Amino acid sequence: MKTALVHFNHSSDKNLTTWADMRTSKWKPNYGDMLVCAAILREVALGDTVRLSFGNLLTQSVDRALIRGSTYLHNNMDFDAVNKTLDSIDAPLAIVGLGAQNPTQDVTFLDQNEGAKGFVARLNERSKSISVRGDFTAAVLDRLGASNIRVTGCPSLFYTLKCPQISLPERLSTKKCALGVSLHSGLSDNIFCVAPKEARRAHVDAILYGIGECAKLSLFEQGVMTEFKVADEKLPMIERMEAASAVIKNIAGEKELAPQDLVRHMVSVKSIEEWLSLAAELDAIIGFRFHGNMVALLQGKPCYYLVYDSRITEFCDLYKLPYQDVRDGWKDPVKIMIEHDWDAANTAIQVCHAELKEFYQENGYNTVI
Known part of the structure; x- marks a missing residue:
């Protein structure tokens, strides 16, 4: 056949x-x-x-x-x-x-x-x-x-090939937690985003949260060239810092973030297997990419979405996942994930x-x- x-x-x-x-x-x-x-x-x-x-x-x-x-x-x-x-x-x-x-x-x-x-x-x-x-x-x-x-x-x-079962890691509620943030700093005013300015700005809040609240922070790029350059260890450091400055400017974070904040934490992957392996080391992933957060679910870990279009909202509603609109004020994602009904999510999945x-x-x- x-x-x-x-x-x-x-x-x-x-x-x-x-x-x-x-x-x-x-x-x-x-x-x-x-x-x-x-x-x-x-x-x-x-x-x-x-x-x-x-x-x-x-x-x-x-x-x-x-x-x-x-x-x-x-x-x-x-x-x-x-x-x-x-x-x-x-x-x-x-x-x-x-x-x-x-x-x-x-x-x-x-x-x-x-x-x-x-x-x-x-x-x-x-x-x-x-x-x-x-x-x-x-x-x-x-x-x-x-x-x-x-x-x-x-x-x-x-x-x-299995049905994921999401559970809360004990470390998630402590300062020892390891958090991933899936980035999409290139969002613009198009069919994929209802509020690009707010979505880009929400990146600042997510990055600052990870830096301030977690022992380990991984910022996952997912195909935006400037983000990729920040993570690319083959590039001279000056080029990585310049790329980081460009990302920070795009998300209006010049007053709160320094280029080294991004260089220190930015992660890039070049295979599905590497992506899943890195997700397995984390306690949760939050952020803006549907599949960027999904790799946490594939490892049985919780996630939290910052939504800006019908597509991600639809997925979150279907799987009963926690999320917030980027136009809303910042909320503590770990607190929400801990309080979330993951039994309902597992049933929906x-x-x-x-x-x-x-x-x-x-x-x-x-x-x-």
């Missing part, structure tokens, strides 16, 4: 999901996409495969097509290119983890988008079910005419785990999760 892998953009080396040095490579990897691709490929048993990007045509025969879900449902998406690719595939389709993207949770925002309706019509016709990231996406799809929707969350949450298994099975994929 041959499977077309549609819009999979991962890379690997010696059985590791890894990527090239961002500073020297023309291709700039999306770390979260890497995790999603790797998770799907671990979760289902596949024979021969061929990879196909949106906008290209499949020129060989396949038995089925598995589409990596992402935030495709937005008004900037080139649905003509997407639908052209799907029409070239003469086989059943299955999309896993489809998401809608809007700064706010306005379910009507694609009502007049004919390309989106055509995309959904193709999924309806050629899929047994559609796997979506959460209730907001499900509501948007329903308005676009979708049928048989399964709310599975993101397949990346089951990268380990178990429901998504079961739904994802059902989705794979009803679309003809043997799963090992």
Whole structure:
């Protein structure tokens, strides 16, 4: 059996999901996409495969097509290119983890988008079910005419092939705690952010909190070049300090932060396995990146989100995770994580785990999760 892998953009080396040095490579990897691709490929048993990007045509025969879900449902998406690719595939389709993207949770925002309706019509016709990231996406799809929707969350949450069980480390409530902060200092006024100024400024509060309250602080860059340069030990220190100054200026933290604060704590990873290994050493991760915080959940550790768009809010609501809007005043994330109902979160994650298994099975994929 041959499977077309549609819009999979991962890379690997010696059985590791890894990527090239961002500073020297023309291709700039999306770390979260890497995790999603790797998770799907671990979760289902596949024979021969061929990879196909949106906008290209499949020129060989396949038995089925598995589409990596992402935030495709937005008004900037080139649905003509997407639908052209799907029409070239003469086989059943299955999309896993489809998401809608809007700064706010306005379910009507694609009502007049004919390309989106055509995309959904193709999924309806050629899929047994559609796997979506959460209730907001499900509501948007329903308005676009979708049928048989399964709310599975993101397949990346089951990268380990097990259902995560979150518990509070004893050290979290002490000054000995080790905290990670997932950064996204490059946020701007676009479909991915409703309040970029407040989101960038919230980075200052998160970094200061980590410096002041924790024995160990790891600031995780995730594909923003200036952040990457701060962490890059191959660069001369003066260049790293200059990059740190640029990040601090962008988040309006010149009065509170010094470049050495970032140089001392910035962390970069070049593989999924390294990312998970570093997360295992921490007691919790807070911050701005969905997958940047998820690596804590994959290690059974708590996380706390600072949200600024529909996508992250949708995930937090689905998994019953603690979060706050970046436009709200700063709140103590450790206190909130300690007081949070993690039994409810674990139950919600178990429901998504079961739904994802059902989705794979009803679309003809043997799963090992």
